Amino acid sequence: MATLELRGLTKVFGATMAVEAFDLDVGDGELVCLLGPSGSGKSTVLRMIGGFETASSGAVLIDGQDVTRMPPERRPTSMMFQSHALWSHMNVAGNIGFGLKLRRLPRAEIARKVEEALTLVGLAGMGERRTDQLSGGQQQRVALARSLVLEPKILLLDEPFASLDQHLRERLREEVRDLQQRLGITMVFVTHGQDEALALADRIVVMRDGRVQQVDRPDRLYRHPETPFVAGFIGQMNLLQVTVAGGRIAHPAFDLDVTATDGPALLAVRPEALELIAGEGAGRLHRVTDFGSHAVTEIDLPGGERIKAMTPEVPAAPPGTPVTIKPLRAHLYRDDRVIWSSDAMSRTSTRAHAHG
Amino acid sequence: MSISVAQDRGRGQTGLLLVLLPVALVATLIIWPIVRAVMDTLIVTGPDGASLSFASYRFFFTDAHSMGNLRITIWTTAVSVSILMAIAIPIAIYLRFVTGRTAAVVQALAIFPLFVPSIILAYAFIRVLGPNGMVDLILGSFGLPRIRSPYLTPWGPVIGFVWDNLPLSVVILMAGLSNVTNNAVEAARDVGAGKFAILFHIILPRIWLSILVATSFVVLGLFSAFTFPYLLGPAAPEMMGPFMLRTFGDVMDPVQARTQAVITFLICAVFGWFYVRSIAKNRARREAA
Amino acid sequence: MRTSEPFRPDWIGLALVVTLSIVIIGPMLVVGLWAFAEQWRYPSLLPQQWGLRFWHQTLARPDVWTALRTSLQLSFVVTLISAAICLPAAYAFARMKFWGRDMFFLSFLSIQAFPRFGLLITIATIFLSLGLVGTFWGVAIIQLVNTLMFMIWIPTAAFQAIDRKLEEAARDVGAGPIRVFWSVTLPQALPAIVAAIMLTFVGTFYETEGAWLIGAPHVRTMPILMISFINNQLVIQLGAVLSVLLWVPSFIFLLAARRYLGPQGLGRGLGG
Numbered sequence: 023m024a025t026l027e028l029r030g031l032t033k034v035f036g037a038t039m040a041v042e043a044f045d046l047d048v049g050d051g052e053l054v055c056l057l058g059p060s061g062s063g064k065s066t067v068l069r070m071i072g073g074f075e076t077a078s079s080g081a082v083l084i085d086g087q088d089v090t091r092m093p094p095e096r097r098p099t100s101m102m103f104q105s106h107a108l109w110s111h112m113n114v115a116g117n118i119g120f121g122l123k124l125r126r127l128p129r130a131e132i133a134r135k136v137e138e139a140l141t142l143v144g145l146a147g148m149g150e151r152r153t154d155q156l157s158g159g160q161q162q163r164v165a166l167a168r169s170l171v172l173e174p175k176i177l178l179l180d181e182p183f184a185s186l187d188q189h190l191r192e193r194l195r196e197e198v199r200d201l202q203q204r205l206g207i208t209m210v211f212v213t214h215g216q217d218e219a220l221a222l223a224d225r226i227v228v229m230r231d232g233r234v235q236q237v238d239r240p241d242r243l244y245r246h247p248e249t250p251f252v253a254g255f256i257g258q259m260n261l262l263q264v265t266v267a268g269g270r271i272a273h274p275a276f277d278l279d280v281t282a283t284d285g286p287a288l289l290a291v292r293p294e295a296l297e298l299i300a301g302e303g304a305g306r307l308h309r310v311t312d313f314g315s316h317a318v319t320e321i322d323l324p325g326g327e328r329i330k331a332m333t334p335e336v337p338a339a340p341p342g343t344p345v346t347i348k349p350l351r352a353h354l355y356r357d358d359r360v361i362w363s364s365d366a367m368s369r370t371s372t373r374a375h376a377h378g
Numbered sequence: 379m380s381i382s383v384a385q386d387r388g389r390g391q392t393g394l395l396l397v398l399l400p401v402a403l404v405a406t407l408i409i410w411p412i413v414r415a416v417m418d419t420l421i422v423t424g425p426d427g428a429s430l431s432f433a434s435y436r437f438f439f440t441d442a443h444s445m446g447n448l449r450i451t452i453w454t455t456a457v458s459v460s461i462l463m464a465i466a467i468p469i470a471i472y473l474r475f476v477t478g479r480t481a482a483v484v485q486a487l488a489i490f491p492l493f494v495p496s497i498i499l500a501y502a503f504i505r506v507l508g509p510n511g512m513v514d515l516i517l518g519s520f521g522l523p524r525i526r527s528p529y530l531t532p533w534g535p536v537i538g539f540v541w542d543n544l545p546l547s548v549v550i551l552m553a554g555l556s557n558v559t560n561n562a563v564e565a566a567r568d569v570g571a572g573k574f575a576i577l578f579h580i581i582l583p584r585i586w587l588s589i590l591v592a593t594s595f596v597v598l599g600l601f602s603a604f605t606f607p608y609l610l611g612p613a614a615p616e617m618m619g620p621f622m623l624r625t626f627g628d629v630m631d632p633v634q635a636r637t638q639a640v641i642t643f644l645i646c647a648v649f650g651w652f653y654v655r656s657i658a659k660n661r662a663r664r665e666a667a
Numbered sequence: 668m669r670t671s672e673p674f675r676p677d678w679i680g681l682a683l684v685v686t687l688s689i690v691i692i693g694p695m696l697v698v699g700l701w702a703f704a705e706q707w708r709y710p711s712l713l714p715q716q717w718g719l720r721f722w723h724q725t726l727a728r729p730d731v732w733t734a735l736r737t738s739l740q741l742s743f744v745v746t747l748i749s750a751a752i753c754l755p756a757a758y759a760f761a762r763m764k765f766w767g768r769d770m771f772f773l774s775f776l777s778i779q780a781f782p783r784f785g786l787l788i789t790i791a792t793i794f795l796s797l798g799l800v801g802t803f804w805g806v807a808i809i810q811l812v813n814t815l816m817f818m819i820w821i822p823t824a825a826f827q828a829i830d831r832k833l834e835e836a837a838r839d840v841g842a843g844p845i846r847v848f849w850s851v852t853l854p855q856a857l858p859a860i861v862a863a864i865m866l867t868f869v870g871t872f873y874e875t876e877g878a879w880l881i882g883a884p885h886v887r888t889m890p891i892l893m894i895s896f897i898n899n900q901l902v903i904q905l906g907a908v909l910s911v912l913l914w915v916p917s918f919i920f921l922l923a924a925r926r927y928l929g930p931q932g933l934g935r936g937l938g939g
Contacts (some may be wrong), residue, residue: 094567101568107561111583121569165565170568272571281592381910393763395758400815401771408814410788462841472702479679487687493917494695495873497890498910501897502694505701505907510709512697518710541691602784605890619784623880631858632792639785650780658773 023173024098024208025050026071029109031080033066033232040066044080048176051206058229059111059255064212065180068231071210072101072178084175100174104181106142106165108153115149116139118168139167141255142201159190165203166198170205174358179211183218195222210259210339216256220244228252250355253290255274260296260329266354274324275304280354282362288355293332295319295351303346312336321345412643415636434637446615448641450532454617455600458539459593462547465540466592470551471581474558492545496538500609502540506528534610535617542607547592554588555581592654594649601642618642619653694889701907706875721904731909734892741803741878741888744809749867753818754860758852760819772823780815784876786812791880801885809877813869821866826852827858862923869920873913889913 026048033041041063056064071073071082073094081090089097108117115136118175122132141145143163151163162182170179179198183191199222202209213219219226220240226249228243235255236248247253254261264271265286271278278289298319300307308320310330317336319322322328331347339345354362422431438444473485491499506512508529517524528534558581566580604619611617617626618638626635643650701707704714705721723732758774759765778786790809791800799805829852837847853860875890881886893913896906 072564072568073565094564095570095572099568101565103561105559105561106463107559107565108564109557109562109583118564118569119512124570168569295660391765393759393765393768396763397765397771399752400819401774403812403815404777406773406791407808408781408786409774411786411793412781414793415789429804469683472683476680478677478680480677480684484680484683484687487684487691490691493920494925495890495913495917497873497875498698498914499694501893501906501910502698504745504897505697506694511723512693515710515712519712578892598779598782602786602876604784604879605894607798609894611930618782619876623785626788626791626880627883630929632795634922635788636792636826639782639788642785644783646782654773654776654780657776657779 026208026210027081027083027086027174028067028071029081029083031067031070031082032078033063033070033075034078039232044232044234046227046234046237048097048208048210051202051208051221052224053202053211053258055223055226056210056212056229057214057216057219057226058235059214061231062229063232063370064214064227064229068101068178068180068210068212068233072099074101080302098175099178099330100169100172100176101178101180102162102165102169102182102189104184106161106182108161108164108168110153112153113118113149114145114151114153114156114164115154118149118171121168121172135171136167139171142170143167144197152179158186159194159309162186162194166201170201170207174207176208176210179209184213184258191218192221198222230255246360247290247353247359250288250290251358253353253355258293258330258332260291260307261295262291262323262327262329263325264289264354271283271354275321276349277301277354278349280362282354282356285356287361289349290353290355291349292351293330293350296329296331297348298333298337298352299330299346299348300337300343301345303344305347307339307341309341309345310337310339319345322345323359419633419637419640429644434633438637438641443559443615444621444638447618447621450615451601451617452537452645454539454611455597458536458543458600461536461538461597462543462596463589465584466547466551467545467589469544470555470585470590471577472550473552474555475547475563480510488548489545491541494542496542496605499538499542500605503534503541503610504543507534507537530612532612534612535603535606536643538606538610539596539603542606543596543599546595550592551585551588551594554585554591558584582623587656590652594653594656598646598653601646698907698910701904702911704904704907707903721902721908724902725908726903727911730887730892734887734889737803737886738872738889741807741810742868744807745814745871746864746868748807749818750813750864753815754822757819757822758826758848760823760834772819775819778812783813787877788879794881801883802880802881803886806878806882806888810871810874813874813877814871817866817870818863822860823862824854825856829855865920865923866925869916872916885905893936 024045028044028046031041031044032039044067046054054065056067058064066075070077073089073092073096076091081088083089084098094101109120112120115133118136118139119132122135127135130337136149137146140149143158143166145163145167148156148160151370153164156164165182165246182198186194195218198209201207211219211222213222220243222241225237226240226243227237232249236243238246238248243252244256247256247259250261251286253259262273263286266280266282267283267284269281271280271287271289294316297323304324305321308322310320311318316332316334319333319337320328320333321331328349349364351364353360353364409665420430422433422581470489473481473488499573504511507525507527509524511527513527514524514609514614515526516596529531546658562584563576563580566576571579600617603617608620608623609618611620622635622638622642625631625638697916700714702721703717703719704715707714758837760768787809790812794800794805794809799808833855834847837851838844842850873890874888875894878886878888879891879894883891887908890913893906893909896909
């Protein structure tokens, strides 16, 4: 149960800036996801919180106490590693109880706490197993129990489920979420999977090249991406180079009124926010894919771009049919920042689903 | 693997044919001589036919000279292995956990003796640590007294062995240490383990087998060592290598020489068995992977 | 992922570098000094007179040339025979299935499982009765035994490491089995095979025990000549010059090993 503050956290490796001036406040009992492509610096941030990397500058505060220079063994954090990092020469109970043993707890108490932790992760009675006799999911559960048994103030998870299959990953994700809510533990979770972040997090930090792109709630992140990178990274997005002139975007395939100064800009429209009118227009229907629950139509625009539209119905038009597109909701970016957003999206009541 | 059975059968004959020669060499030049050595030292052909006799072994174990040689061999082995591990383990651990230019230089230096023939090392040893050697020269230039030279004392071969076996010990230990992942060490730090706790609870348990392999390798080498004890060690007592050679060549007593050989086999059997087992296991594991 | 800070000086490493340099490189430098010292009397720290006089003296000795010729002949013959019989066997072990394959393969370990000198003694006593003691071929055969393990194990591992799909792809585009072996399999395994051959050659060149046991006194190789130089203490410099000369093959091997065989590979090969 703790708060975490990161102040201007920076990490330089040789000549490369891995993390640059990273600020973040994590509230008590909050689950924050660090999301970004590989090399975005998200793992480095996590490792600086855990004490495995020393910050080049900046500070890490846990419950207001500065732990920036503290080695990992003295920090009230606990890390769950991607490769579970179980010690294969110890059995399950040995792995979980190792930290307690180092703290010189009485044997009986270690045994009791280990069994408690095992029960918590659904592995009751498996303490005597060897770690290589466990399945991948069970190994991750043991790693989780090993972290939880020391009652850390903050639990750090570094892509813990990356090596598991989709089905197992979703189940463990739910279990972690349940545990987190039951124990009220503060968590920082690193992932490169947007589904995972959207499903787990109270708030998501999107990172790119060592810098924060946006910090927001999952629903806001999807509907109000503040940078073109976030727009393109979370869910699917059509991105079009357009020119604003006199409060309008004049595109051969559509017209759109916007509130922005004249000049070139980047328009972002989600596939589900595009209305299609078949029969006339500058667009040409290229292909329709029927996914059952919805259909995705690809349209070639006169400028050579190809965009996607998602509709509940399968359009009954053959390839080559002229189409008109009508953006219902859109965002406009210039110089890497959002300069205009249509209001329509705030009215959307159902949570749109991201498709990776 | 997806080879058809028919193909297998056709290749079976060819395969056997291809391995025939080297296998025959092993059989005639390794297995057969050992069997012969054991048999000939145990069976004495007298006027009334062949009979089992432990006479040559009884001689060895009651002969003060032979026993002295065996004792000095065991002493040299124990001391060399201890010193070697005390040096090689820290270097291997250092090389496992530190990267960078300094570490690369350390690795190159630690591997270097592998490329120095032991005969050259023996010569260098005499020029450096022998009487009026380089160490004496340097001490003398500071007005310090000469060292008590280890040349022609039991310590001579020990120093030679440690120098000569450092690379392979480091290399074997490093291979073992590569099984210790960074995450495993970090996870231990995370739950509160300090440097010593990591060493004793995480690292040593994982490289225990590699230490045994390296030890076996060195022990097998020491029991058959010839160059260092012959050139650097004392004439009496001498280690088993020169002793066997003298018994065979100078004393012209092949039966006793074979007895001595069989005795070294027996003493090293545990290490040999362990060494072979671990290599075979490694191989099986890699094939399975 | 790196765990060390790039700018913190590596004190342990520097201490190791200094110590190892003194202990490992130092003695070699002393040998080098002696090879070029015409006069070096106690207690001078450095030679009083430098020169190549003892190089001329060493190279003028017929026993040096005889020993060098013997050593090179032995190394070539042993390596050639070893490669000729072991490489096909290694391929068979890696790629074919036949009766007793695993048992035969592991049988080569028996060479490593016994103290070698004891083995040599048992072989020597048999050679004694065969009249092979003191002959070139007696030495060659005993040295051949030493090379079997590496010459089988390293290439076998190399052949096994080649992805079968590479060979299958070649078959797929129409190459016959022999063509596949020649154009795909062999080039892929070549670095390891070269390493094994180098190891065999250099190992045989420096082999001392077997040569001494079987060859003495008629067959004298370079290491045996060197032993007699050291023991008889003729002129100190002769040993030094011979050491420098002797080290040349080893140095070439060092360069080759760096290229073809990493330290990890070597450690694995030795069972670490």
